Amino acid sequence: MGTTGSNLVELRDLRVAFDGVQVLHGIDLDVARGEALGLVGESGCGKSVTWLAALGLLPGKASVTGSVRLEGSELVGGSRTVLESVRGSRIAMIFQDPSSSLNPVLRIGRQISEALSVHRGLRGEAAKAEALRLIDMVGIPDARRRFDLYPHEFSGGQCQRLMIAMALAGQPDLLIADEPTTALDATIQAQILDLLIRLRAETGMATVFISHDLGAVSQVCERVCVMYAGRIVEEGSVEQLFSEPRHPYTRGLFDAIPRLDGGRERLIPIPGTVPNPKDLPAGCSFSPRCSRAVEACRNERPPLLSLDGGRKLACTRPVPVAAAAEALTSRIAEGLLQ
Numbered sequence: 166m167g168t169t170g171s172n173l174v175e176l177r178d179l180r181v182a183f184d185g186v187q188v189l190h191g192i193d194l195d196v197a198r199g200e201a202l203g204l205v206g207e208s209g210c211g212k213s214v215t216w217l218a219a220l221g222l223l224p225g226k227a228s229v230t231g232s233v234r235l236e237g238s239e240l241v242g243g244s245r246t247v248l249e250s251v252r253g254s255r256i257a258m259i260f261q262d263p264s265s266s267l268n269p270v271l272r273i274g275r276q277i278s279e280a281l282s283v284h285r286g287l288r289g290e291a292a293k294a295e296a297l298r299l300i301d302m303v304g305i306p307d308a309r310r311r312f313d314l315y316p317h318e319f320s321g322g323q324c325q326r327l328m329i330a331m332a333l334a335g336q337p338d339l340l341i342a343d344e345p346t347t348a349l350d351a352t353i354q355a356q357i358l359d360l361l362i363r364l365r366a367e368t369g370m371a372t373v374f375i376s377h378d379l380g381a382v383s384q385v386c387e388r389v390c391v392m393y394a395g396r397i398v399e400e401g402s403v404e405q406l407f408s409e410p411r412h413p414y415t416r417g418l419f420d421a422i423p424r425l426d427g428g429r430e431r432l433i434p435i436p437g438t439v440p441n442p443k444d445l446p447a448g449c450s451f452s453p454r455c456s457r458a459v460e461a462c463r464n465e466r467p468p469l470l471s472l473d474g475g476r477k478l479a480c481t482r483p484v485p486v487a488a489a490a491e492a493l494t495s496r497i498a499e500g501l502l503q
């Protein structure tokens with residue numbers, strides 16, 4: 166598979182092992198210029214590792230193979246210089262915890278100015294003016310006065326905004342937002358999601374949004390990939406997957422969203438847990454938890470195949486179309502689709 170031209174990033178057969186234990190089993194994934202792609206799946210499915218591997222940010226004990234191309238340039242095995250020139254300037258990553266990006270002992274204005282110096286060569290008044298513009302752009306009022314404050318003088322939501330401002334300093338083509346709202350309360354979460362949507366519209370940068378929150382994914386993203394046990398199991402537009410999830414795991418994620426039923430909160434959890442990467446079941450990794458699994462599912466792992474309409478699915482016994490479509494009504498009721 167070659168570069169298609171419109172893709173910004175192409176992952177091919179990306180594999181990661183820690184101390185010989187394979188946690189990512191061959192990820193093929195494209196991110197087009199300017200698009201918003203959601204990555205969902207339970208904890209431990211490999212969402213973060215995929216992008217940390219792509220950016221060369223995994224610890225030394227990790228073995229990474231396969232290919233990650235940024236507009237045709239290979240990043241896997243790339244030198245430190247190559248990776249440093251990509252990180253921040255071409256691809257920026259933000260995390261759940263702003264303290265991973267903000268230095269507690271440096272004034273915020275200085276931190277953003279330093280990022281501007283590293284990524285764009287701005288210094289002095291030019292760096293300060295741009296830092297003020299970024300602070301303002303992420304929705305923090307009174308930028309000039311706040312410029313000289315330390316991170317602890319901002320609220321959790323504001324620190325999240327400042328982390329986003331730092332990420333924007335390099336004018337990246339791709340922002341990877343790894344659970345950026347998980348630690349925030351609902352009102353602040355909504356504001357940060359709105360900010361991500363607005364910034365993408367204003368800057369044209371692509372966004373990869375990693376989240377457990379399917380509602381948030383439907384707001385921010387156009388396309389979504391579902392990961393399970395280190396593999397992509399379903400992929401399609403938000404509309405396709407939310408209105409007609411075909412993989413029993415995707416369906417399970419939707420059924421596990423709490424909903425009100427006769428005044429009581431109800432959800433159907435997926436039985437069992439994500440398998441330990443050291444001890445993956447034979448065949449389809451989801452089969453031990455899947456109510457639709459038959460013998461063949463336990464013997465043979467289904468490959469990720471392309472369906473009509475640009476969808477992809479790795480399942481021997483997918484949810485029948487009619488049953489998948491039935492779920493649409495409840496999805497609309499949950500407000501996940503308009």
Ligand SMILES: Nc1ncnc2c1ncn2[C@@H]1O[C@H](COP(=O)(O)OP(=O)(O)OP(=O)(O)O)[C@@H](O)[C@H]1O
Binds near residue numbers: 206209224
């Ligand atoms: N530094 C590491 N050393 C060893 N194993 C790791 C390391 N980082 C991640 N893993 C393992 O890799 C697998 C994938 O982890 P990853 O963090 O990508 O999952 P995730 O889907 O992003 O989950 P979460 O939503 O909790 O972040 C897990 O089994 C995890 O334990």
